[in-house]
Amino acid sequence: MTAPNAPTAALPAEPPDVLRLTGHPVRWQLMNELARSDRMVRELTALVGQRQSLTSYHLGQLCGVGLVTKRRSSADGRDTYYSLDLATCRDRLAEAGAALHPGLRLVPAASTPAPDGTQRSRSPLRVLFLCTGNSSRSQMAEALAEQLSGGRIAAASAGSRPKELHPHAVRVMRERGVDISGRRSTHFGEFAEERFDRVISLCDRVREACPEFPGNPETAHWSIADPASGEAGYPAFVRTADVLTTRIRFLLHALEHT
Known part of the structure; x- marks a missing residue:
């Protein structure tokens, strides 16, 4: 024995x-x-x-x-x-x-949390994504948040120095099933009086220039390189979209506990 x-x-x-x-x-x-x-x-x-x-x-x-x-x-x-x-x-x-x-062994969670009946009855959370030009990173983040959240997030995006939407950003989102070609770049001053649940800066420069928004929204910074700043071309936009997808999926799980 x-x-x-x-x-x-x-x-x-x-x-x-x-x-x-x-x-x-x-x-x-x-x-x-x-x-x-x-x-x-x-x-x-x-x-x-x-x-x-x-x-x-x-x-x-x-x-x-x-x-x-x-x-x-x-x-x-x-x-x-x-x-x-x-x-x-x-x-x-x-x-x-x-x-x-x-x-x-941890069972991998679903890629995005499935909203239950209670969650569907709640108002969507408003999330604002910011970068300098509002031409690629923040536009992609806005589109991905809307797509991945299934209506849980009402996203918006803006920049401190808006410029024309980058064609690679349009292309990478089209390949993910979202057409952003008709969207315009927006200065963050247009949202100065609006209330958001979260404000997320994606650009180190815009973080330092980010204004305060009404209602004291929760803020976060995701330090993501500008895919248009180097010579990598379209592959840099693909990598940026992948990084944003991962970050937003984890954000959605965090939002389920708010």
């Missing part, structure tokens, strides 16, 4: 690296802040109440395993924005659960 305390199977002596890494109080707090919005290191330092050197150390640990990414600010190249890779976090935590017991 097996002794009560005898192991029935060989188990790892140590928890998965992702649990030990994210279980640190400072790193967990950093991840919580970055789950809400992309941030610069000086902002994170103030939010977590630690020295900048210590904050940078913990950010480096998270970047080292791909849970957090970083990119130079397009507004000020001396600054760096940090972003939480939610898809990687989901996958790594799912692996950690399965390492303890197969029954704890």
Whole structure:
């Protein structure tokens, strides 16, 4: 007869690296802040109440395993924005659960939450996406939010310096089943008196120029490179649409709990 305390199977002596890494109080707090919005290191330092050197150390640990990414600010190249890779976090935590017991493997959620009857009866949440030109990123985000939310979001977009809609943005959205060719670029001043539930800036420059909107809407920043700024051409717009799709799907899950 097996002794009560005898192991029935060989188990790892140590928890998965992702649990030990994210279980640190400072790193967990950093991840919580970055789950809400992309941030610069000086902002994170103030939010977590630690020295900048210590904050940078913990950010480096998270970047080292791909849970957090970083990119130079397009507004000020001396600054760096940090972003939480939610898809990687989901996958790594799912692996950690399965390492303890197969029954704890996280079941992947649907790509977008299906609204129930209560949710359909609620008014759509108003979300405003901002970038500089309102010619690609914010227009694509507006269209994707409307498409993926199934009416849960009433989206709008605007820019600080509107310019003509980029043809690659039209093309990439058409390939995703949405025609935005008839939309115009809008200055964010046109929405100055309107109320939104969330305002999301997609451009580092417009974040610094973003006005206040009535009703104190929740704000977030997604630091996404301008696909029209380099020489990559159309593939850069495809990558931007993919990034926006992932971000918006996670946004929809967050909105289900508001």
